[in-house]
Amino acid sequence: MLTEKRFEVILDILRKQGAVKVQTLTEVLGASESTVRRDLTVLDQRGLLKKVHGGAAPVHRRYSTEENDVKIKAQINSGEKKRIGSLAAGLIEKGDFVYIDAGTTTSALIDFIEETEATYVTNGLGNADKLLKKGCSVYIVGGKLRTTTEAVVGEEAVETLEKYNFTLGFFGTNGINFEAGFTTPDVHEGAVKQKALGQCKKAYVLADSSKFDCITPVHFGDLSQAAIITGRLRDQSYHKYTEILEADKHDLHGNL
Numbered sequence: 001m002l003t004e005k006r007f008e009v010i011l012d013i014l015r016k017q018g019a020v021k022v023q024t025l026t027e028v029l030g031a032s033e034s035t036v037r038r039d040l041t042v043l044d045q046r047g048l049l050k051k052v053h054g055g056a057a058p059v060h061r062r063y064s065t066e067e068n069d070v071k072i073k074a075q076i077n078s079g080e081k082k083r084i085g086s087l088a089a090g091l092i093e094k095g096d097f098v099y100i101d102a103g104t105t106t107s108a109l110i111d112f113i114e115e116t117e118a119t120y121v122t123n124g125l126g127n128a129d130k131l132l133k134k135g136c137s138v139y140i141v142g143g144k145l146r147t148t149t150e151a152v153v154g155e156e157a158v159e160t161l162e163k164y165n166f167t168l169g170f171f172g173t174n175g176i177n178f179e180a181g182f183t184t185p186d187v188h189e190g191a192v193k194q195k196a197l198g199q200c201k202k203a204y205v206l207a208d209s210s211k212f213d214c215i216t217p218v219h220f221g222d223l224s225q226a227a228i229i230t231g232r233l234r235d236q237s238y239h240k241y242t243e244i245l246e247a248d249k250h251d252l253h254g255n256l
Helices: 003-017 022-029 033-045 070-075 078-089 104-111 125-133 155-161 187-198 236-240 247-252
Strands: 049-052 055-058 097-100 119-122 137-140 144-146 151-153 166-171 175-177 181-184 200-206 218-221 227-230 244-246
Touching (some): 003 033, 022 033, 033 049, 033 055, 070 104, 078 104, 078 200, 078 247, 097 104, 104 125, 104 200, 151 187, 166 187, 181 187, 187 200, 187 218, 244 247
Parallel strands (some): 166 200, 227 244
Antiparallel strands (some): 049 055, 144 151, 175 181, 181 218
């Protein structure tokens, strides 16, 4: 069994059982004890499990109810966000009807957009301004402005989205977790995300590595509802739940 496949099996067992012994893993994997211990050491170093005497235990998932404002968010993992945005922008084609969610990673996407013969809809105030300056055809969703994220939210925004059918949608998220799905701290912003996600033929969640294994209060979508574009995926088990595009791998292959 290949190394990455063993990692996937180990992490899957941990999610189901809560803890596992080395002896059990040697039997399940058909591997030697020394191989299993090396695998656990690597996964522990990656922060994907906690190596304990005689076996392994899952790491505690991060729960967060707080949210930084957009200026602080823009400084976090900015290089990774640029790589994600570059990859995502290449997916937009002439004639597409595109939804772009408010957020700093989706804002990075706009920096790389070259397709001006697509139509764009956004609930992000800053995103609308950047799209206009690129010469794009852009519509902004109506409603109440949420100052923390510069996102337009509320019942009016949800009602506006009801009439649209998007060929593509790009979304930000505060948390990604196997059980909780895609989450965000604010119930009003979550409602807009959920509605827009449901109106997309193909949806992508743009997420830097800090968003994985994190849960925030409001669920707005299951992992199966959108592909994920990230920098580099540490836990390959996420491939079992949805399509994953890794920007760093594209960099290595010279495709960006």
